[in-house]
Amino acid sequence: MSAIGVFDSGVGGLTVVRELIRQLPRETIIYFGDTARVPYGIKSRETIIRFSIENILFLLKQDVKLICVACNTVSSCALPVIKSHFRVPIVGVITPGVREAVYATRNKRVGVIGTKGTIKSGSYQSQIRQLDPQVKVTAAACPLFVPFVEEGWLSGGPVLEVARSYLKPLKDAGADTVILGCTHYPVLKPVIQKVLGAGVALIDSAKQVAIEVKKILAQEDLLGRGGPSRHKFYVSDNPEWFRELAARFLGKPVREVKKANV
Amino acid sequence: MSAIGVFDSGVGGLTVVRELIRQLPRETIIYFGDTARVPYGIKSRETIIRFSIENILFLLKQDVKLICVACNTVSSCALPVIKSHFRVPIVGVITPGVREAVYATRNKRVGVIGTKGTIKSGSYQSQIRQLDPQVKVTAAACPLFVPFVEEGWLSGGPVLEVARSYLKPLKDAGADTVILGCTHYPVLKPVIQKVLGAGVALIDSAKQVAIEVKKILAQEDLLGRGGPSRHKFYVSDNPEWFRELAARFLGKPVREVKKANV
Numbered sequence: 376m377s378a379i380g381v382f383d384s385g386v387g388g389l390t391v392v393r394e395l396i397r398q399l400p401r402e403t404i405i406y407f408g409d410t411a412r413v414p415y416g417i418k419s420r421e422t423i424i425r426f427s428i429e430n431i432l433f434l435l436k437q438d439v440k441l442i443c444v445a446c447n448t449v450s451s452c453a454l455p456v457i458k459s460h461f462r463v464p465i466v467g468v469i470t471p472g473v474r475e476a477v478y479a480t481r482n483k484r485v486g487v488i489g490t491k492g493t494i495k496s497g498s499y500q501s502q503i504r505q506l507d508p509q510v511k512v513t514a515a516a517c518p519l520f521v522p523f524v525e526e527g528w529l530s531g532g533p534v535l536e537v538a539r540s541y542l543k544p545l546k547d548a549g550a551d552t553v554i555l556g557c558t559h560y561p562v563l564k565p566v567i568q569k570v571l572g573a574g575v576a577l578i579d580s581a582k583q584v585a586i587e588v589k590k591i592l593a594q595e596d597l598l599g600r601g602g603p604s605r606h607k608f609y610v611s612d613n614p615e616w617f618r619e620l621a622a623r624f625l626g627k628p629v630r631e632v633k634k635a636n637v
Numbered sequence: 638m639s640a641i642g643v644f645d646s647g648v649g650g651l652t653v654v655r656e657l658i659r660q661l662p663r664e665t666i667i668y669f670g671d672t673a674r675v676p677y678g679i680k681s682r683e684t685i686i687r688f689s690i691e692n693i694l695f696l697l698k699q700d701v702k703l704i705c706v707a708c709n710t711v712s713s714c715a716l717p718v719i720k721s722h723f724r725v726p727i728v729g730v731i732t733p734g735v736r737e738a739v740y741a742t743r744n745k746r747v748g749v750i751g752t753k754g755t756i757k758s759g760s761y762q763s764q765i766r767q768l769d770p771q772v773k774v775t776a777a778a779c780p781l782f783v784p785f786v787e788e789g790w791l792s793g794g795p796v797l798e799v800a801r802s803y804l805k806p807l808k809d810a811g812a813d814t815v816i817l818g819c820t821h822y823p824v825l826k827p828v829i830q831k832v833l834g835a836g837v838a839l840i841d842s843a844k845q846v847a848i849e850v851k852k853i854l855a856q857e858d859l860l861g862r863g864g865p866s867r868h869k870f871y872v873s874d875n876p877e878w879f880r881e882l883a884a885r886f887l888g889k890p891v892r893e894v895k896k897a898n899v
Contacts, residue, residue: 411684412674422673422874522784533795612684 377597378403378604379588380439382430385413386525386617387558388445389624391468394585395443396606399592401599404606405437409637411612414521415448416490423492424453429637431461437607440597443588444468447489447557447580451498464591471583472554473502477510479576480552486545487514488567489556490521499556513548517541517557524559525620530566538563538570546571554578562623609635639859640665640866641850642701644692647675648879649783649820650707651886653730656847657705658868661854663861666868667699671899673874676783677710678752685754686715691899693723699869702859705850706730709751709819709842713760726853733845734816735764741838742814745772748807750829751818753778761818775810779803779819786821787882792828800825800832808833816840824885871897 379395381388385408392404407430409415415423427449434442441464444450444457450467458465476485487499494516503512520541523534545553553575555561561579568577592598610617614632621629641661643654647670654666669692671677677685689711696704703726706712706719712729720727738747749761756778765774782803785796807815815837817823823841830839854860872879876894883891 411680413679417675417875417878418673419875518788519781519784519790522781526780528781528799532798536794537790613679613681616679 377438377440378405380405380407380434380437380442381445382407382409382434382442383446383558384409384415384448386410386620386624387521389621390558390561390579391443391445391581391584392606393625394581395588398585399589399599401601401603403599403604405434405439406606406608407433407635407637408608408610408617410610410617414490415446416492416518416521418492420452423449424456427453427457428460431457431465433609433635433637435461435463439463441466441588441592443584445558445584448492451489451493451496464595466584466587466591468558468580468584469498469502469556471587472556472578472580473499473506475583476552476554476578477503477506479578480510482549482551483507483510484548484550484552485510485512486548486550486553487512487556488517488541488545488553488560489514491516491518493556499554511548513545513550515541515544517560520557520563521559524562524623527623529562534563534566535570538566542567542570550575552576552578555580608632611635611637639700639702640667642667642669642696642699642704643707644669644671644696644704645708645820646671646677646710648672648787648882648886651883652820652823652841653705653707653843653846654868655887656843657850660847661851661861663863663865665861665866667696667701668868668870669695669897669899670870670872670879672872672879676752677708678754678780678783680754682714685711686718689715689719690722693719693727695871695897695899697723697725701725703728703850703854705846707820707846710754713751713755713758726857728846728849728853730820730842730846731760731764731818733849734818734840734842735761735768737845738814738816738840739765739768739772741840742772744811744813745769746810746812746814747772747774748810748812748815749774749776749818750779750803750807750815750822751776752783753780755818761816773810775807775812777803777806779822782819782825783821786824786885789885791824796825796828797832800828804829804832812837814838814840817842870894873897873899
């Protein structure tokens with residue numbers, strides 16, 4: 376039985392896996408985290424495309440019917456190129472979040488936060504403007520959020536003060552809707568909500584991605600019919616590190632993580 | 638004329654280059670930063686050894702007479718293995734710092750801070766005990782220091798509060814001497830000194846490494862005799878990112894950074 380392939384540069388993509396499992400309980404997930412080469416956020420487009428193609432080739436060998444790019448950096452700077460290379464359906468994390476944000480905003484002011492690579496690529500900004508030219512977009516890179524999440528500093532003074540500094544331009548712009556444009560950020564939702572205020576809608580792309588995946592599987596008549604087999608998790612390095620962090624993103628522990636060479 | 642080769646996983650090794658230039662003004666430096674695969678701190682020993690060998694082979698092609706491993710992670714977990722493979726003299730950053738710390742301590746309580754990989758390897762701890770079994774060592778991993786430095790958060794609330802949390806075990810142990818066991822940390826010296834107090838000696842391995850390099854070049858009759866040629870800087874990815882950060886570590890801007898494939 377053919378599975379859904381998911382890849383990310385590391386562990387963050389598990390927030391997408393969590394939603395896929397919730398919304399598509401009959402599907403089997405095969406996850407690949409490129410932990411030998413994490414993080415992608417500071418790498419060049421050329422390098423990110425090369426790594427992504429290698430990751431997809433690995434997943435195709437595991438017999439997958441659809442590939443989910445659970446990484447904002449890859450989705451924002453490499454998706455059209457990698458889509459043009461492969462026949463398997465490939466779903467990124469940008470478009471689903473953009474669609475939901477444009478739908479959700481009342482005052483036509485949307486904020487986007489992500490890694491430096493994602494924000495610099497301008498993907499979110501241009502896709503939002505394409506969908507609704509009246510929306511004013513304010514974008515901010517939050518490079519310390521990923522290390523804070525991975526080190527478990529999820530609340531308290533340091534992360535709160537850094538969040539206040541990063542999110543100030545979004546508050547100043549009066550955004551009523553903010554896209555969490557990095558798969559790590561849902562873990563910091565309480566801090567981000569506290570800084571932005573309860574009235575601001577936070578768009579967690581993971582939920583929208585799972586809806587999109589479901590739609591495509593239905594269209595292509597690829598939905599799983601039996602129950603799921605056991606989900607599989609592969610990494611390119613350091614399975615212990617991945618296993619330790621996994622529960623923070625997936626909401627439950629991962630039993631077995633295998634090392635794979637890409 | 639043969640140069641001194643220096644490599645690191647990224648940009649941190651430039652704190653060592655700074656000292657080499659200061660203490661050995663007649664030598665030419667060829668630097669390689671493995672920015673396509675940074676950071677090494679969370680990777681496995683096996684992977685770190687493989688990357689290091691590739692980096693050394695690249696430097697040897699540039700005609701170097703000595704190689705300085707300006708990376709604590711590599712020095713602590715891979716040095717004996719890589720030394721056994723090559724004929725060129727290879728200098729790491731652990732031993733010089735250890736020697737100075739054991740010499741400097743008055744109360745025989747030494748602290749060591751570094752990345753998770755460095756601290757977990759136990760290299761500093763065992764080398765200190767070997768040199769003086771009476772010294773009590775307290776070690777602490779400070780994983781957020783590298784992102785703080787790279788993002789330019791060098792002072793203020795967040796870095797100070799995180800530093801207080803990381804350095805508490807060293808204060809509690811009464812260490813009078815602390816080794817900065819990561820090439821990024823000298824940039825945070827003011828914060829670390831503030832938290833530990835003015836009476837604590839901070840050992841910056843870079844200075845000791847340059848002394849060691851000078852000694853070996855003299856012993857092997859390899860000291861440069863003319864003036865230096867222009868220093869060269871290579872990275873495996875993202876020369877712009879490297880150039881932006883370089884001044885923070887080197888104390889002056891780097892004019893030209895070339896991309897190299899390892």
